[in-house]
């Protein structure tokens with residue numbers, strides 16, 4: 001468990017703590033409760049934090065880059081000081097006008113046509129993982145630990161051009177930064193074991209042996225320029241760090257939550273197996289219902305959120321998953337309607353900071369589910385109570401362990417590449 | 419039926435060109451490009467509606 005030494009939460013409207021296991025296990029119920037009595041919750045924790053839960057308020061804050069700065073996007077005890085407009089991990093931590101330039105550097109690499117090129121790699125990765133998972137004939141496996149978490153790790157490592165074995169390190173960095181932000185645990189870590197050190201080494205190694213033609217994202221960043229100047233080392237390491245931190249845990253959580261849902265809903269499982277055309281809607285519906293990411297902002301100047309006055313330097317959490325469950329915008333929001341047609345969900349955020357990896361994440365989620373269902377069309381949760389599945393605390397939400405019982409498999413030899 | 423795309427509002431979520439590939443394309447950065455001019459061709463009304471109802475940025479409008 002990642003609970004820190006903070007006192008137990010007294011009232012979610014006035015004292016919430018999104019890093020507790022209680023929040024992790026009960027977030028949808030907590031949001032529903034807050035929506036009905038206090039749609040903008042406040043907590044003194046982390047130096048003052050706000051939590052709007054209505055779709056309308058979340059959208060308003062996300063779009064208002066004047067009053068809300070992105071220089072801090074993960075709520076913790078240490079607020080960044082005066083880093084705007086560049087921030088420590090551009091472009092996610094950048095404010096306008098720098099934000100747009102930093103984002104443009106990355107957009108082409110994450111546009112749909114570029115991401116299509118990675119689909120076969122992702123598919124092969126999923127198949128390898130499933131082969132390993134099914135090799136010893138167990139009927140209970142951990143879909144999170146043995147399957148979902150490895151998919152984005154390997155894809156991101158390939159895109160960055162670093163060894164896939166570094167994936168173990170990535171998972172440690174991510175856990176520290178997202179799940180246990182600012183905890184005492186972090187202060188005892190040797191510099192050699194930090195993300196910062198890892199990134200510096202990657203960049204140094206690449207600079208020492210430059211390649212003529214950029215072959216991966218690291219080369220691309222080293223060769224890029226902004227207004228005729230090469231990017232600073234801080235910019236490059238910040239951006240690579242961002243891709244690692246933002247590209248892995250999030251997608252793994254989305255695939256895991258989707259399998260968690262499918263394990264409990266045989267009708268949805270069957271529908272996806274029998275009618276692949278429904279996948280395009282199913283993906284969005286699963287993203288809506290189980291959106292993994294909550295972003296944050298720092299209030300730049302005194303303003304208000306949904307009528308609530310907020311002060312400069314306060315934190316604001318932007319729980320996109322809570323916005324996606326707002327009955328004002330979605331009919332029967334707590335029901336997963338696998339072919340929902342009207343689905344203006346915010347799983348990837350909204351406004352100028354829209355998740356740059358959304359096309360990649362969607363592809364990995366689709367391929368991850370397609371390949372799983374192709375080999376394991378029938379499965380169920382291997383715990384008596386779905387509540388026993390542990391969800392991650394903090395700003396990325398997804399099942400961390402997912403024991404499932406395999407009820408039917410399709411042998412590999414009969415599975416054809418589409 | 420008429421369709422309009424507010425390119426200023428578009429943030430490249432890609433819902434439109436996935437759901438309505440006959441009406442939208444993506445540019446090299448993932449932003450939407452409208453493939454038709456104003457009038458939605460017969461038979462594509464459903465696609466147009468889907469695109470409009472799924473854009474998180476409210477960047478697409480259809481009018482009967």
Ligand code: SF4
Pocket residue numbers: 423427428429430431432433434435448449450472473474475476477478
């Ligand atoms: S769905 Fe909306 S934001 Fe996304 S590409 Fe289309 S118009 Fe742009």
